[in-house]
Amino acid sequence: MAVVNQRIPFLAIVWLLLPVWGYCQELARDTVELDPVEVAAVPMRTYAYGQRIRSLDLSAAEGPSGGSVADLLQDRTGLFIRAYGPGMAASLSIRGTSAGHNALFWNGLPVNSPSLGQADYSIFPMAGMDQVDIHYGSAGALYGTDAIGGAVHLSTSLSRDQRRKSHVKTQLGSFGNWGQEISHQQRLQSISFRTSLYRNVLANRYPYTDWASPDTPIRYQDHAAVHQQGWVQDIRADLGKAQVLQASVWLGEIQREVQPVMGSSSRDVQNDTNLRAVLDYIKNGPKTTWNIKAGIVRDHMEFNSDVNLTLQALLAAAVDWEPSARWQSRSGVRYTRIQGDLSTYSHSEQRIELYQATNYKPLDNLAFSLQLRQLLHEGQPVPFTPGVGVSWTFGKSPVQQWELLGAASKGFKVPTLNDRYWVPGGNPDLASEQSWSKELGFNQQFTNKILQFSNRLSLFHMSVDNWIIWLPEESYWTPKNVRKVVSKGLEYFMEWELKQGGWDLGWEADYAWTHTSSRSVAAGNEMDLGKQLPYVPIHKLQVRGKVKNDRFSGFVSGQYTGERFVTSDNQTALPAYSLWGAGVSRTFSWKKWVSGSVALEVHNVWNTEYQLLRLRPMPGRNFQLTIHLEL
Amino acid sequence: MKKVKLAFQKLIFTLLVSCATEPVEMPRGAYEEGVLVINEGAFGANDGEIFHYETESGEMESSIFEKANARPFAGLIQNMRSFGANRYLVANTGKVEIVRSDDFVSVGAVNEGLINSRSLLATDGKLFISDWGAYDENWNNPESFIAVVNGLEGGSVSKKIAISSRPEGMTFLGDRILVACQQEQLISVINPENETVEKTVSVSGTPFYFFNYANRTYLYANDAENVYAHRLDPVTFEVEETQTFGVVNSIYNGNFAFTGSGELVVISNQADEDVVVKLSLGTGTVSEARFYSGKNFYGLGYDEATQTLFIGEHAGWQGNGSVLRINSAGALIDQLPAGRGPSGFYFP
Numbered sequence: 003m004a005v006v007n008q009r010i011p012f013l014a015i016v017w018l019l020l021p022v023w024g025y026c027q028e029l030a031r032d033t034v035e036l037d038p039v040e041v042a043a044v045p046m047r048t049y050a051y052g053q054r055i056r057s058l059d060l061s062a063a064e065g066p067s068g069g070s071v072a073d074l075l076q077d078r079t080g081l082f083i084r085a086y087g088p089g090m091a092a093s094l095s096i097r098g099t100s101a102g103h104n105a106l107f108w109n110g111l112p113v114n115s116p117s118l119g120q121a122d123y124s125i126f127p128m129a130g131m132d133q134v135d136i137h138y139g140s141a142g143a144l145y146g147t148d149a150i151g152g153a154v155h156l157s158t159s160l161s162r163d164q165r166r167k168s169h170v171k172t173q174l175g176s177f178g179n180w181g182q183e184i185s186h187q188q189r190l191q192s193i194s195f196r197t198s199l200y201r202n203v204l205a206n207r208y209p210y211t212d213w214a215s216p217d218t219p220i221r222y223q224d225h226a227a228v229h230q231q232g233w234v235q236d237i238r239a240d241l242g243k244a245q246v247l248q249a250s251v252w253l254g255e256i257q258r259e260v261q262p263v264m265g266s267s268s269r270d271v272q273n274d275t276n277l278r279a280v281l282d283y284i285k286n287g288p289k290t291t292w293n294i295k296a297g298i299v300r301d302h303m304e305f306n307s308d309v310n311l312t313l314q315a316l317l318a319a320a321v322d323w324e325p326s327a328r329w330q331s332r333s334g335v336r337y338t339r340i341q342g343d344l345s346t347y348s349h350s351e352q353r354i355e356l357y358q359a360t361n362y363k364p365l366d367n368l369a370f371s372l373q374l375r376q377l378l379h380e381g382q383p384v385p386f387t388p389g390v391g392v393s394w395t396f397g398k399s400p401v402q403q404w405e406l407l408g409a410a411s412k413g414f415k416v417p418t419l420n421d422r423y424w425v426p427g428g429n430p431d432l433a434s435e436q437s438w439s440k441e442l443g444f445n446q447q448f449t450n451k452i453l454q455f456s457n458r459l460s461l462f463h464m465s466v467d468n469w470i471i472w473l474p475e476e477s478y479w480t481p482k483n484v485r486k487v488v489s490k491g492l493e494y495f496m497e498w499e500l501k502q503g504g505w506d507l508g509w510e511a512d513y514a515w516t517h518t519s520s521r522s523v524a525a526g527n528e529m530d531l532g533k534q535l536p537y538v539p540i541h542k543l544q545v546r547g548k549v550k551n552d553r554f555s556g557f558v559s560g561q562y563t564g565e566r567f568v569t570s571d572n573q574t575a576l577p578a579y580s581l582w583g584a585g586v587s588r589t590f591s592w593k594k595w596v597s598g599s600v601a602l603e604v605h606n607v608w609n610t611e612y613q614l615l616r617l618r619p620m621p622g623r624n625f626q627l628t629i630h631l632e633l
Numbered sequence: 634m635k636k637v638k639l640a641f642q643k644l645i646f647t648l649l650v651s652c653a654t655e656p657v658e659m660p661r662g663a664y665e666e667g668v669l670v671i672n673e674g675a676f677g678a679n680d681g682e683i684f685h686y687e688t689e690s691g692e693m694e695s696s697i698f699e700k701a702n703a704r705p706f707a708g709l710i711q712n713m714r715s716f717g718a719n720r721y722l723v724a725n726t727g728k729v730e731i732v733r734s735d736d737f738v739s740v741g742a743v744n745e746g747l748i749n750s751r752s753l754l755a756t757d758g759k760l761f762i763s764d765w766g767a768y769d770e771n772w773n774n775p776e777s778f779i780a781v782v783n784g785l786e787g788g789s790v791s792k793k794i795a796i797s798s799r800p801e802g803m804t805f806l807g808d809r810i811l812v813a814c815q816q817e818q819l820i821s822v823i824n825p826e827n828e829t830v831e832k833t834v835s836v837s838g839t840p841f842y843f844f845n846y847a848n849r850t851y852l853y854a855n856d857a858e859n860v861y862a863h864r865l866d867p868v869t870f871e872v873e874e875t876q877t878f879g880v881v882n883s884i885y886n887g888n889f890a891f892t893g894s895g896e897l898v899v900i901s902n903q904a905d906e907d908v909v910v911k912l913s914l915g916t917g918t919v920s921e922a923r924f925y926s927g928k929n930f931y932g933l934g935y936d937e938a939t940q941t942l943f944i945g946e947h948a949g950w951q952g953n954g955s956v957l958r959i960n961s962a963g964a965l966i967d968q969l970p971a972g973r974g975p976s977g978f979y980f981p
Contacts, residue, residue, distance in 0.1 A: 213704045213705055213707055214679070214704075214705070214706075214707030214708065214728070214744070215742065215744055216702075216730075216739050216741065216742045216744075218704055263677060263678070263679045263707075264679065264707050265679045265705075265706070265707030265708040265724070265726050265728065266679060266708070266726040266727065267726070267727040267728075267747070267748060268726075306770070307770035471949075471951065473949045473950075473951075474929070474947070474949060474950060523951070524949050524951065525928060526928050526929050526946065526948050526949055527948050527949055527951050527952065529948070529952065529953070529955075529970075530951060530952055536952075568678070568680070569680075569951075569952035569953055569973065570951050570952040571948075571952035571953050573695075573952070573953050573970070574680070574953075616678060616679075616680065617678070617679050617680075617705065617707055
């Protein structure tokens with residue numbers, strides 16, 4: 003393992019932590035009781051002034067809620083999901099990065115596979131979360147390894163004031179697809195719990211043009227079935243004295259016939275069983291919030307007969323401290339133990355991270371964030387990771403405000419277990435991948451009684467160095483730190499909402515322009531210099547219009563994905579495509595104890611033939627009926 | 634009127650005679666000249682393709698299969714064979730595409746019943762296709778077979794002849810088909826009439842393909858230390874003589890270079906580079922241990938007409954590769970763009 007001497011920054015972290023330890027000791031002597039309004043941890047986004055974080059409104063996304071996070075991000079954002087077919091393996095690209103350059107969290111637990119270094123976004127059905135937040139740009143100081151292009155946070159949220167509620171949802175779709183979800187939530191004295199069960203079946207018997215056969219016949223997908231089921235359990239116990247204990251467990255299983263690339267007759271199957279469990283103790287004080295977190299992530303993946311098992315155990319503690327209205331601070335430590343039992347090797351390792359995040363607001367309209375993180379990997383420090391951001395609000399009036407934002411941050415990725423230990427070829431001498439990211443942003447918001455609209459523009463520039471690529475050697479492939487990539491671009495998000503009579507009209511657009519350029523490549527790959535990375539669309543636009551009143555709602559959505567190069571020398575490309583969808587929904591109630599909604603959606607209205615990845619056909623026009631009952 | 638009729642008959646007779654004695658010379662198709670570059674394609678991407686290099690202009694035309702047929706090849710090309718007016722593109726992703734030699738327009742395919750097809754032989758209205766069969770849980774291929782198709786322009790597989798594991802190259806010797814089977818290091822002898830395996834012959838090294846030299850049939854085989862050239866008895870199919878060349882880590886990618894003047898050209902994967910080595914069948918020795926060297930060498934071809942060696946270079950499989958043209962003195966002439974994993978060359 004290449005080690006960089008980072009003694010001074012490491013000491014700086016310790017120095018920054020010292021006053022916090024002192025303050026904590028003082029707290030222990032002086033307990034303060036509070037009226038328990040809503041005890042909650044302080045989200046990490048609090049310390050991200052200057053950076054862009056978007057929370058997706060899942061209530062408006064009831065249509066795709068039977069799908070996965072991959073479907074949600076593809077349909078609702080300017081991000082590009084590289085999916086090998088509906089329900090198949092899907093990875094995320096933020097700001098031109100690769101699949102392993104984005105961190106995924108569930109209730110604060112990092113859930114990227116430590117062996118692959120990335121997450122399969124299709125194995126996270128929407129039934130397992132209440133909220134999705136996207137953090138754009140490098141945020142290694144906030145979140146640790148992998149957050150080079152950004153981070154996605156999935157979280158459950160169990161409201162303490164909800165006495166009792168049950169949901170039943172059934173979805174029927176084209177091509178033999180259906181899904182069911184049942185959840186029940188209840189509160190018994192100070193303990194709230196919610197149990198959710200889901201089952202999704204994608205037969206995926208959709209027609210496609212077989213470009214691999216003479217006369218390009220129409221065939222039906224015959225090896226792409228997906229069976230998914232799972233159980234999500236949330237428990238929250240209000241302990242009094244502004245303390246809460248909350249736990250979430252997610253046991254999920256997904257069995258997939260791996261959709262073969264056109265022209266192949268492969269019949270691979272993959273079964274994933276994933277257990278994620280997290281326990282949080284949170285204590286709110288007048289100026290402090292403690293959060294102690296423990297969690298495990300167990301990923302069992304069986305590809306044909308090869309079994310790969312990884313286990314991550316995490317223990318973390320953080321304290322948020324607000325000594326004055328102008329200062330806000332978080333200090334934390336995170337310990338992770340990783341065990342990997344892969345088909346060709348076994349390895350275990352430990353990581354410990356210290357981090358410090360500080361907000362400073364010298365003026366009411368000016369705020370700074372500073373984030374610092376030092377990760378010790380097997381006792382050796384990986385490069386020290388800082389981040390800084392600023393937000394300046396101006397032109398503020400009762401109806402309008404403007405905001406300028408700026409941020410610079412470093413990100414890193416510890417080489418995956420496979421990168422270092424796969425037999426043959428694993429390279430234990432790999433250095434961590436590193437990134438430097440800068441961005442400028444501009445926000446505008448307008449609100450009056452009938453109209454709200456906002457615009458957000460971000461410009462970014464990111465440089466990723468030591469990018470790991472697997473290259474063929476004498477008799478096997480081995481990973482090396484060879485590539486350097488510069489990514490720059492623009493993100494624009496616009497949203498408006500008009501209230502007129504009993505109607506709400508809304509419109510949103512999310513556009514991303516992403517330009518990447520390989521600045522350093524492996525010997526023999528000089529043709530790749532200056533070229534766009536494969537499967538990074540230069541343009542992606544998503545628009546959505548919606549209308550709603552008490553009983554009725556409807557939407558029209560559109561998506562444009564630009565040309566994607568297939569190879570790193572940009573000699574081959576997939577054409578751009580546009581997809582349109584629409585849906586209507588009507589709510590109803592029967593007696594006093596049943597209410598619900600019926601929704602009908604159509605996707606890919608114009609039956610566009612398209613491929614996200616070359617020779618992997620996607621479904622044409624399809625319909626989905628959703629019945630949702632609340633008891 | 635009678636004269637006119639007589640003149641017409643004379644004209645017809647003259648035309649018939651002239652046709653019989655001086656056949657009209659049909660122009661050669663665009664792809665019956667120059668060099669065909671076989672680009673294997675990357676695993677999981679199925680982007681194998683054929684490029685065409687025009688010798689006179691020096692231009693490389695990309696993706697001629699897709700251009701001729703308005704669809705991608707969509708497979709990994711293991712081998713290309715030429716029989717009659719057709720070229721047979723054998724994909725190890727389980728299909729054979731059959732195109733006309735002159736314009737590469739598809740005339741048929743075998744795309745049902747194949748799993749991991751490797752090479753092909755055409756005879757007496759039948760196609761014989763070597764196929765590794767499916768992998769088992771230990772990545773072995775215990776159910777390898779030779780697929781028989783009744784028809785030279787494709788169709789369905791009429792029979793699968795069970796054969797020793799991992800059949801690769803095939804050839805005719807006498808009235809029998811010989812198949813090089815890698816796993817058990819043997820030759821299987823097939824009677825094409827009754828479509829049965831008649832005997833097997835053990836050989837040294839892992840056998841890959843057959844070639845002819847001085848009117849004799851040879852088998853190319855290798856192991857980690859040596860390259861073997863086995864000369865075969867045309868009657869018993871046993872190994873008559875074996876020449877052993879000390880070449881480490883030689884690779885075989887479904888295609889090979891043979892100069893016709895008795896020199897085998899192979900690639901040796903060495904620690905930090907790939908080396909092109911020349912072997913002389915005439916002397917049984919390594920004639921040039923280091924004819925040319927570089928990185929990411931994958932395929933070889935030798936153009937007898939121009940005495941030029943073509944090397945396929947895979948660029949680390951990060952994108953498309955290139956073709957290096959090397960003259961008889963071992964100097965680089967030029968480097969041309971190619972497709973993904975250029976693994977072999979065909980000189981019509």
